[in-house]
Amino acid sequence: MNADRLSANKKILKRPHWINRFLEGWSIYRKNLLGKIGLVLLIFFALMALSSFIPPKIDPMYEPMAGVDPEISKATAPSMRHWLGTDFIGRDLFSQLLVGARIAFLVGISAAFMSVFLGTAIGMIAGYAGRFTDTILMRLADIIMVMPSLLVLLMLSALFSKLSIWFIVLFIALFRWPGVSRVIRAQTLSLKHRPFIEAAKVAGASHLRIIFRHIMPNVLPLSFLYMTFQVTSAIIIEAALAFLGFGDPSTVSWGMMLQWVWKTGHMFKAPYWLLPPGICISLITLSFYMLGRAMDEVLDPRLRKEGENY
Amino acid sequence: MELLRYIYRRLIQIVIIFFVILTILFFLFHLAPGDPVSRMVDPNLTPEDAQLIIKELGLDQPLWMQYLYYLKNFLTGHFGSSFHYGQPVIDIIGNRLPNTILLFTTSIILSAIVGIYLGKIASWHKGKKTDTLMTLGALITHTVFLPWMALIMIWIFAYRLGWFPITGMISEEVWLNPNAGVWWKMIDVLHHMALPLVTLFLIHFGSYLLIMRSSMLNTLKEDYILTGRAKGLSEKVIRDHHAAPNAALPVVTSVGLSLAFSINGGALTETVFTWPGIGRELVFAVSHNDYPLAMASFLLIAIVVLLSNLVVDILYAYLDPRIRY
Amino acid sequence: MTLLEVKNLDINYHAQGGILKAVEGVSFSLEKGRSLGFVGESGCGKTTLGMALMKLLPSNGFIGGGQIIFEGEDILKKNEEEMRKVRWRKISMIFQAAMNALNPVQRVGNQIVEAIMTHDPSLKKDEAFEMVEDLFKLVGIPKDRIKDYPHQYSGGMKQRAIIAMALACKPNLIIADEPTTALDVIVQDQILQEIKSLQEEFQMSIIFISHDISVVAEVSHEIGIMYAGKLVEYGYREEVFESPRHPYTKALLSSYPTLNGEKNRLTPIPGETPNLINPPTGCRFFDRCPVAVSLCKINPPKWVAISPTHKVLCYQCGRECGI
Numbered sequence: 001m002n003a004d005r006l007s008a009n010k011k012i013l014k015r016p017h018w019i020n021r022f023l024e025g026w027s028i029y030r031k032n033l034l035g036k037i038g039l040v041l042l043i044f045f046a047l048m049a050l051s052s053f054i055p056p057k058i059d060p061m062y063e064p065m066a067g068v069d070p071e072i073s074k075a076t077a078p079s080m081r082h083w084l085g086t087d088f089i090g091r092d093l094f095s096q097l098l099v100g101a102r103i104a105f106l107v108g109i110s111a112a113f114m115s116v117f118l119g120t121a122i123g124m125i126a127g128y129a130g131r132f133t134d135t136i137l138m139r140l141a142d143i144i145m146v147m148p149s150l151l152v153l154l155m156l157s158a159l160f161s162k163l164s165i166w167f168i169v170l171f172i173a174l175f176r177w178p179g180v181s182r183v184i185r186a187q188t189l190s191l192k193h194r195p196f197i198e199a200a201k202v203a204g205a206s207h208l209r210i211i212f213r214h215i216m217p218n219v220l221p222l223s224f225l226y227m228t229f230q231v232t233s234a235i236i237i238e239a240a241l242a243f244l245g246f247g248d249p250s251t252v253s254w255g256m257m258l259q260w261v262w263k264t265g266h267m268f269k270a271p272y273w274l275l276p277p278g279i280c281i282s283l284i285t286l287s288f289y290m291l292g293r294a295m296d297e298v299l300d301p302r303l304r305k306e307g308e309n310y
Numbered sequence: 311m312e313l314l315r316y317i318y319r320r321l322i323q324i325v326i327i328f329f330v331i332l333t334i335l336f337f338l339f340h341l342a343p344g345d346p347v348s349r350m351v352d353p354n355l356t357p358e359d360a361q362l363i364i365k366e367l368g369l370d371q372p373l374w375m376q377y378l379y380y381l382k383n384f385l386t387g388h389f390g391s392s393f394h395y396g397q398p399v400i401d402i403i404g405n406r407l408p409n410t411i412l413l414f415t416t417s418i419i420l421s422a423i424v425g426i427y428l429g430k431i432a433s434w435h436k437g438k439k440t441d442t443l444m445t446l447g448a449l450i451t452h453t454v455f456l457p458w459m460a461l462i463m464i465w466i467f468a469y470r471l472g473w474f475p476i477t478g479m480i481s482e483e484v485w486l487n488p489n490a491g492v493w494w495k496m497i498d499v500l501h502h503m504a505l506p507l508v509t510l511f512l513i514h515f516g517s518y519l520l521i522m523r524s525s526m527l528n529t530l531k532e533d534y535i536l537t538g539r540a541k542g543l544s545e546k547v548i549r550d551h552h553a554a555p556n557a558a559l560p561v562v563t564s565v566g567l568s569l570a571f572s573i574n575g576g577a578l579t580e581t582v583f584t585w586p587g588i589g590r591e592l593v594f595a596v597s598h599n600d601y602p603l604a605m606a607s608f609l610l611i612a613i614v615v616l617l618s619n620l621v622v623d624i625l626y627a628y629l630d631p632r633i634r635y
Numbered sequence: 636m637t638l639l640e641v642k643n644l645d646i647n648y649h650a651q652g653g654i655l656k657a658v659e660g661v662s663f664s665l666e667k668g669r670s671l672g673f674v675g676e677s678g679c680g681k682t683t684l685g686m687a688l689m690k691l692l693p694s695n696g697f698i699g700g701g702q703i704i705f706e707g708e709d710i711l712k713k714n715e716e717e718m719r720k721v722r723w724r725k726i727s728m729i730f731q732a733a734m735n736a737l738n739p740v741q742r743v744g745n746q747i748v749e750a751i752m753t754h755d756p757s758l759k760k761d762e763a764f765e766m767v768e769d770l771f772k773l774v775g776i777p778k779d780r781i782k783d784y785p786h787q788y789s790g791g792m793k794q795r796a797i798i799a800m801a802l803a804c805k806p807n808l809i810i811a812d813e814p815t816t817a818l819d820v821i822v823q824d825q826i827l828q829e830i831k832s833l834q835e836e837f838q839m840s841i842i843f844i845s846h847d848i849s850v851v852a853e854v855s856h857e858i859g860i861m862y863a864g865k866l867v868e869y870g871y872r873e874e875v876f877e878s879p880r881h882p883y884t885k886a887l888l889s890s891y892p893t894l895n896g897e898k899n900r901l902t903p904i905p906g907e908t909p910n911l912i913n914p915p916t917g918c919r920f921f922d923r924c925p926v927a928v929s930l931c932k933i934n935p936p937k938w939v940a941i942s943p944t945h946k947v948l949c950y951q952c953g954r955e956c957g958i
Contacts, residue, residue, distance in 0.1 A: 142327075143327055143330060143331070145567075145570065146327070146569075146570060146615055146616065146619060147331075147570060147612065147615070148570040148571070148573040148574045148577070148611065148615060149570065149574065150574040150577065150578070151573065151574065151577055151589070151592060151608060151611055152608075154592060154593065154596045154608075155335075155338075155592075155596065155604065155605075155608050156338075157596065158595075158596040158599070158601070158604050159338055159339065159342035159349075160342055160343065161343070161344075232453075236455065239455060240456075240457065240574065240578060243457045243578070244578075244581065244593055244597075245597060246596075258457065258458055258461070262461060262582075267461055267464075267465060268465055268469045271465075274458075274461060274462075274465070277458070278454075278455050278458030278459075278461070278462070281455040281458065282453055282454040282455050282458070285453040285455070286449065286450065286453040289449070289453055290449075532735055533730065533734040533735040533736050534735055534736055534737055534738040534739070536691065536730075536736075537728075537730060537736045537737070537738075538738075539691055539722075540689060540691055540722055540723060540727070540728045540730075541722065541723045541749070541750045541753060542718075542719040542720065542721075542722035542723045542724065542750075542753055542754065543719075543749070543753060544719065547753075552738050552741075555740050555741075556738070556739065556740055559740075629740070630739075630740060631739070631740055631784040631786070632739060632740075632784070632786050635783075635784060635786075635787055
């Protein structure tokens with residue numbers, strides 16, 4: 001019994017550190033059913049996003065925004081030609097749905113990345129610097145957190161007229177960083193007083209070096225975890241904005257599709273148009289959420305189910 | 311009393327935050343591309359009338375003077391006239407506010423109470439079918455896209471089944487009828503409120519359920535629960551009288567933290583269901599470039615959010631004696 | 636009259652990796668009006684023992700064997716419903732004040748009243764509150780603090796409130812689990828004196844559990860030393876404290892500094908407690924014992940009677956050991 005464990009341990013020690021952590025995390029993640037379902041769904045959506053480039057290549061009438069079917073110019077039910085049917089001016093709904101997946105990932109991941117980047121940086125600085133800087137930054141965070149992001153974005157779009165997708169992403173990030181920064185700040189505060197930080201200070205490390213070399217690596221797993229939750233909120237905000245008519249008019253997102261079905265009065269008549277985008281938004285939200293919960297278990301040992309053998 | 315001082319401090323905080331928001335809005339107005347003047351003056355007015363308004367609102371003055379005018383106007387309730395409605399903005403938003411409060415407050419209270427109750431039950435039956443069902447149900451309803459759910463609700467329950475009206479808050483036949491009593495009018499409003507209320511409820515109760523559930527599971531590990539058992543109390547008494555009041559506290563905190571999210575949802579719901587509230591008014595005003603109305607609606611919503619936060623904080627202080635004393 | 640008799644009690648836990656034998660083969664008895672103290676380091680099983688006496692083991696704990704005979708009945712045979720009537724009314728517990736033993740959102744007085752009225756539903760609320768007033772007077776808490784919340788109490792006051800609560804239903808047996816740990820020494824002493832005088836005045840039967848042998852020696856008539864789930868020495872306080880026989884007991888006593896007397900070096904006990912999932916077959920103290928011989932490793936030690944009231948679980952202690 002001991003000999004086997006000894007050789008297994010030797011193998012583990014030979015691998016690079018981060019691979020071990022990843023494999024360890026994966027074995028815990030694997031046991032979470034919801035996490036697996038979430039991952040499968042996300043892969044499915046990713047495939048959707050990737051294949052969004054295909055339909056227009058097959059036939060220009062499948063262009064989601066500008067595609068015109070010479071034979072159809074109104075909303076029609078699913079058929080062999082148009083797998084999900086067409087919208088009110090004859091555009092193919094299936095290709096719209098695929099592009100929507102692409103936009104969802106694009107918006108979700110970029111906004112999440114930006115907000116986590118901002119939130120982590122600000123959180124670390126606030127936690128590390130303390131006192132005045134900390135108070136100012138956290139007060140700012142409080143004010144932003146109190147505001148309903150969607151409605152502020154509406155006001156902003158009123159003042160700055162129609163927003164492009166990248167503006168939307170930027171503004172979402174500007175609204176979501178406070179949540180991340182609070183958590184990162186708390187973590188930084190608890191790390192700040194650990195002996196290894198004291199040791200680094202004594203050795204003469206500059207503040208910047210301490211933050212980036214010592215604090216950041218310990219804080220990143222948390223940031224990464226929060227990214228999944230940020231993706232869901234970014235996707236939902238973009239979808240809600242598009243739904244209300246304030247999205248980027250040059251892109252087709254799922255929210256935009258819902259806007260069209262609603263505003264053109266087809267919502268009662270065309271379930272093939274009404275149902276898919278809504279289901280997609282809800283499902284992608286659900287899958288990122290499940291992913292996040294499973295990752296939470298990986299990162300926080302207290303949440304793991306009892307009975308695991310290490 | 312401690313509680314009063316706490317409220318007093320929070321009110322001052324709110325006033326400060328609100329002024330910050332007010333100021334930021336002012337500067338955004340002036341920094342945004344385009345002519346700020348055109349945002350305060352109805353484009354449909356004749357040049358002479360437009361000049362009158364400009365003089366009245368002090369739009370020809372230097373920036374810092376405009377800021378003072380802005381503050382003065384705000385404090386006296388002069389938000390200008392709505393471009394679209396042609397009426398003073400203050401009348402419009404004053405009319406809409408109670409409707410939003412009615413829908414919003416009812417939905418939050420309902421989802422919180424049901425969420426806490428079901429979360430408590432789910433934690434009792436942890437791991438069993440009831441729990442799995444409730445947790446999954448909460449998870450699914452919580453992640454459905456709100457406007458879409460609203461559309462589905464209308465489609466199924468109003469359009470196909472005809473049980474509820476499709477739009478609005480009141481039926482004119484009832485309210486214009488001089489013989490209709492107060493009860494009838496109330497029932498009419500409730501009838502219209504049913505679908506938006508259920509939609510908002512379904513979206514929100516899930517998160518409260520999940521939080522209460524995990525909170526109960528954590529609370530049941532506390533030492534005073536052991537004391538309760540040692541005292542010979544029944545499991546029911548322990549769960550309801552000792553665990554639940556403690557476990558509910560994080561849920562109240564969560565209600566406070568998610569108020570912004572709830573207001574977003576409220577505005578979306580009002581828009582889809584054509585419920586004449588402040589949220590819907592904001593969306594409408596922005597889509598029609600009705601700047602005075604948009605700005606005032608936004609500021610009013612900001613006040614509502616800040617005050618709701620205060621209400622939740624007071625509620626929490628009331629429930630947790632460690633804050634009060 | 637024998638109030639409590641424990642025979643060969645085994646208490647186990649389901650743990651990762653197997654069954655943890657937290658308490659094995661413990662036997663002792665307690666007469667009415669006497670107090671008994673259990674001493675041992677963390678993990679020796681003393682708290683588990685205390686919990687088991689009220690059948691308050693956590694969900695992964697279970698009784699592996701033996702009997703707990705209280706007032707003539709084996710309480711291990713009682714079901715939960717019957718046990719609830721016994722708890723607090725017949726046997727109550729004094730918890731550590733540093734624990735969160737009081738519900739933070741309920742007033743202290745109400746929590747004690749709850750205990751009283753659960754076991755005597757015929758009482759009216761104001762009668763119960765009067766009883767609480769009397770109890771507070773007894774333990775030395777001012778009457779006007781009844782309506783306060785636990786966080787408003789100091790550590791010492793909380794401990795007194797917990798004592799008052801334990802006395803509320805006038806139980807026949809009180810189990811005090813580390814009641815003075817985490818209090819500062821002055822308060823500790825006060826509380827100990829309180830407990831001692833309460834015990835003498837009301838002739839209470841107490842089981843006192845602590846890791847601090849000097850504390851136990853203050854209050855208990857008899858002392859039991861526990862190590863790794865087993866009782867290793869047992870006797871009258873004077874016998875155990877002044878002429879300890881078991882190497883562990885001796886080590887325990889010499890690891891405490893004395894204010895008076897010679898200045899001796901503190902001798903900590905080297906080594907660690909054994910793994911209780913697979914406990915060693917021989918003496919559990921073998922690894923750390925300064926006088927162990929090979930016999931001790933193979934065969935579990937037997938009880939040796941030093942006097943009619945003092946016994947030791949050790950091969951070497953039939954005669955004087957030379958530590």
